[in-house]
Amino acid sequence: NAGVTQTPKFQVLKTGQSMTLQCAQDMNHNSMYWYRQDPGMGLRLIYYSASEGTTDKGEVPNGYNVSRLNKREFSLRLESAAPSQTSVYFCASSAQGAATEAFFGQGTRLTVV
């Protein structure tokens, strides 16, 4: 009963380093998302993939890239990490966009020093 699985759970990066956050879902969902959660700001959408083979920018895409590797997996890459990217990152999935319920992973807590 895994649902949405994110790795790693915690990460500390130095400014300028790169890393990829991994996300996989086992619910055969078409749509996948990356959000970030910051104190006082709530959750904001970074990128989404409406279906396999497509990706689109959300509200705060600058500094990030994504890859929809296959129907199950959606990764988020930070090419050159900045302290402003210190946040908790959540991956989510839904069967099909706004029409269906969204399910979230447990989050990745990222600190950039």
Added chain:
Amino acid sequence: KQEVTQIPAALSVPEGENLVLNCSFTDSAIYNLQWFRQDPGKGLTSLLLIQSSQREQTSGRLNASLDKSSGRSTLYIAASQPGDSATYLCAGYSGAGSYQLTFGKGTKLSVIP
């Protein structure tokens, strides 16, 4: 742009009380609305999804309503328990073709034994 507000930001009640959490949104064209629960350091757990054509949904001790004309949704929790202590988030899609959930900042609920 859709904005979602949750008031109060924090609420403390004695065990056994019935309570209502409020969520308001600026755009009455809101599509589906979803309520989540978030425990400290954890991911988001979906509680209820109210689809655009519905006015309310029930799951156990939880009942959520949606009034698009007034721009409001409420989450009613009956017979509260200490295990209900968490942050409750509401989020909505702006339209049927939307892939972005707009979140409120949450209400932190404490149920005192």
